[in-house]
Amino acid sequence: MAFKKLDFRGPSFRSVLGFTFRHWAAQPWRILAILLTILLSTLTDVLTPMYAGRLVDAVAAGAARDSAWHAALTAFWLILALGAGSTLLRQVAFRNIIVLTLKMMSQIAGRAFHRVQRFSTDWHANTFAGSTVRKITRGMWALDLLNDTLLISLFPSLIMLVGVTVVLGVSWPLMGALVGVGSVLYVAITVALSLGYVAPAARLANAWDTKLGGALADAITCNAVVKAFGAETREEERLSRIVWKWRERTRRTWRRGTLNGGIQGGMLLLMQGAIVGSALLLWAGGQAGPGDIAFAMTAFFILKGYLRDVGMNVRNLQRSVNDMEELVALERQPLGVEDAPNARILVVRQGEICFERVHFRYGTHDRPLYEDFSIRIAPGERIGLVGPSGSGKTTFIKLIQRLYDVTGGRITIDGQDISRVRQDSLRRQIAIVQQEPILFHRSLAENIAYARPGATREEIERAARLANAHDFIAALPRGYDTLVGERGVKLSGGERQRVALARAFLADAPILILDEATSSLDSESEVLIQQAMERLMEGRTTLVIAHRLSTVRALDRLLVMDRGKVVEEGSHELLIRRPNGVYRRLFERQALELTRGLFLDADARRDGEAGDWLAEPDELAQANESARLP
Structure with a gap:
């Protein structure tokens, strides 16, 4: 022994x-x-x-x-x-x-x-x-x-x-x-x-x-x-x-x-x-x-x-x-990301975001994701982040939220280094709608008001109307007092997204992040959410992570990313006409997949086995536009 x-x-x-x-x-x-x-x-x-x-x-x-x-x-x-x-x-x-x-x-x-x-x-x-x-x-x-x-x-x-x-x-x-x-x-x-x-x-x-x-x-x-x-x-x-x-x-x-x-x-x-x-x-x-x-x-x-x-x-x-x-x-256990001593409160008046020669690597990875990376996003500008998986889109967003600290350079909002401000004050200035929104096992009213706990019922309902969520909430037996289940499992995907959008409306933050909120929804829910998103983006600096390129066509500027670098940038109209461009190649691939889906659905309808969705006019137009590209 x-x-x-x-x-x-x-x-x-x-x-x-x-x-x-x-x-x-x-x-x-x-x-x-x-x-x-x-x-x-x-x-x-x-x-x-x-x-x-x-x-x-x-x-x-x-x-x-x-x-x-x-x-x-x-x-x-x-x-x-x-x-x-x-x-x-x-x-x-x-x-x-x-x-x-x-x-x-x-x-x-x-x-x-x-x-x-x-x-x-x-x-x-x-x-x-x-x-x-x-x-x-x-x-x-x-x-x-x-x-x-x-x-x-x-x-x-x-x-x-x-x-x-x-x-x-x-x-x-x-x-x-x-x-x-x-x-x-x-x-x-x-x-x-x-x-x-x-x-x-x-x-x-x-x-x-x-x-x-x-x-x-x-x-x-x-x-x-x-x-x-x-x-x-x-x-x-x-x-x-x-x-x-x-x-x-x-x-x-x-x-x-x-x-x-x-x-x-x-x-x-x-x-x-x-x-x-x-x-x-x-x-x-x-x-x-x-x-x-x-x-x-x-x-x-x-x-x-x-x-x-x-x-x-x-x-x-x-x-x-x-x-x-x-x-x-x-x-x-170290916190990982800590507030600096005497960190200040972030004050956002315009919403300008700047990456200044940023370096970043994950943990002990040998190769950094970002090296000497610089970009400026103007106040009120609506930016789309486009690129294949692993290109750095999600990391770009997480660095702005300061979920990770950069290993070199700095990120500023209205000239204020985000590593020198309190994290809670930073994140209160950013409203985010995630691809898979997470809700608490609490009432719908509490979930919407999570962005602003002191909100009145009238303010909550107004946010829900702007997010096209009021009608389905009002139809529930207990309305806004309905419990949504753990992580919101009692609601459909489209309903969860609209509750998340209502939460973002109520937050009324100057900076908005949308992590492709329509990528896995039916057409009816997608239309309602697209309308709400358009209202939500008004007057805000907006960053949209785009998986379906049809959602970024109306944005001011697109950043096409690959392995932590911006390989192309410009409007949809500019990038789609660039020969052999990365964005054009991604767009054509998605349009081809959409066209195949339309034909398969049409065949199913002819066989009397209608699919779960019908082609929307904008989807047909997108497929036709791709076919006419020079």
Whole structure:
């Protein structure tokens, strides 16, 4: 059995206990009150055996003697008084520790949520949401156990150990030495077993517990996909493999804990034999009377209860530290994108956006995506970002939102470096409608008002009308109070898009980002959303990521991107007439695919198997225009 990190100086204990003590420091008077009441309560337990011995001496002297009867009554009432005082003091300590722990748990949960909300986009993309929730909630409840273990259990055990050793040592040095040395050895071996033998297994079991939570959340969140492929059994088999690993790791932890408890029981038995044996020798030698023996035995049995609890308390300490490790690690996790010291509030009056010799690479990638990249977007200009997947369109948008920091150069809005302003003020000046809008499992009114929480119902309804969403919302049984389900699953794609557009209307931000909001919608929804988008773009600096090129024909300027560079720019009319141009090639390819789709749909209609959509006039015109290109 190898023992590594046998004491409390190991990195896990150091970080978790340091984290806990920092939160204790925020409530110093409450900590002092808890320690003082626990100290006084434990001292009553130290003194109780002394009066128990006097009671036995008085009883042994005989009831006929008035002095013996008086001594017995005095000892009796003092024992009761000590017991009552101990109970009262512990109640005061418990009430204080309840307030202490609840306040700490609230602060820790709030702080963890604060950090998780501000972690980088990369962190969220690579982390299971279910695992994160499990780390926070498990760590919160482990703090409750940790506080109880340190303040209510281990601290009084230490006081009791010292007190009994001193009291017995004053009368019988040999017995005091046996209690002191035996107790220290017991505690040392218990700590060594718990930290060096049980803790590593518990840490691994916790890691698999986190994986189990993540796997459950992943499968439940994606249940629609599971059902679509009839994969329920497959997911159950996948989860069963994780459950098996979790079970085996947890079984090993529990077995080690059980063995640890057995060893502790054996050590207590040896101590009991040594103490009882020494008491009998003292009695046989005439150095101790019946009361002394009762005193020594009572003191040891009270101490034994505390020592037995030390084993359990050390195991609880080890378990609570293991359970808090991942929560504490969140505190040390760098945010990724942080506000600069003394960051200012961004003020946008015009909406000019400039990339000034920007360099950017993802993580540890060898090749940068952007090198010496410069572009200017004029106030109120409507820009389309066009190009194949991986060309840098989405990164362009994320850099403006400062979801990533540039590695060189700078990005400015109205001349203000966005790395020098507060992120929340930056993002409040940008309204974004994503390709796959995400809604909260809240009411439609709350989802629309998320852009401006103080908005009135009239303002919410006005935004919904501008987004062509009011009619379908009003037709719902509960109207704007309808809950939309997790991530908005109760709504169709077109309805979710219109709610997202209403949210953008209500935000009324000077900069607008549209991540191709019509790429996967039916024609009727697309027309409604196109109308709403035209209204939304008025008077705003607008960036449109275009996957379907028919949506960018009316924009002021198109930036055709490829591998982080703008290879072409200009209006649709200019770029479509450029021989061998990238934009023209992309446009012709999409037009050809559209034409093929029209012919296939026509064939289906002739066969009496009408498709799900009919060609719109602008789609036919687009296909015809492509055919007439020079």
